[in-house]
Amino acid sequence: EAGVTQSPTHLIKTRGQQVTLRCSPISGHTSVYWYQQALGLGLQFLLWYDEGEERNRGNFPPRFSGRQFPNYSSELNVNALELEDSALYLCASSDRDRVYEQYFGPGTRLTVT
């Protein structure tokens, strides 16, 4: 069974640009979570989607947004990139009935120059 997949693996953008990151959950999982892992800061919760709707978001500005598609895959969009957005962005998925078991993808490494 395939795990959580993310694309792209690495991305380099310049300040002010926009970026879209993609995530495919484990088959059968309806919930998708996005986290930011910045250097020295650990993991920070960004967004939670379930059944196509945003259920919760962390303490991030509105230029971080996303959506979930009918097949439960998800996109994370970041507008007006800033240097401090450089981080590893991790996506996780869980079953609707076992939300305490989140399985993570390999992440997308975003570098903003």
Added chain:
Amino acid sequence: GEDVEQSLFLSVREGDSSVINCTYTDSSSTYLYWYKQEPGAGLQLLTYIFSNMDMKQDQRLTVLLNKKDKHLSLRIADTQTGDSAIYFCADGAGGYQKVTFGIGTKLQVIP
């Protein structure tokens, strides 16, 4: 807000036991997790414990929870070089979907 703290680094010899410690602040925590991250890889869920449990054992892994002191530990018996990784403690509070992570403990296993 919620806070999860861990020491940054632990070094052990191959074959010894490793104990990674974590403290959390949110008394409403429902689930506590341990994740492993190997270089260049995503997070792997190792184990989790419900807040009404004191201990959970899974093969070489033992999780101890002291809810009174808000202290969580992960013991790895017979530590192997393949156990070298960063271990994240995480706190599932404020709704299951919001998980607060510690900064991670880097475990170095010396052959």
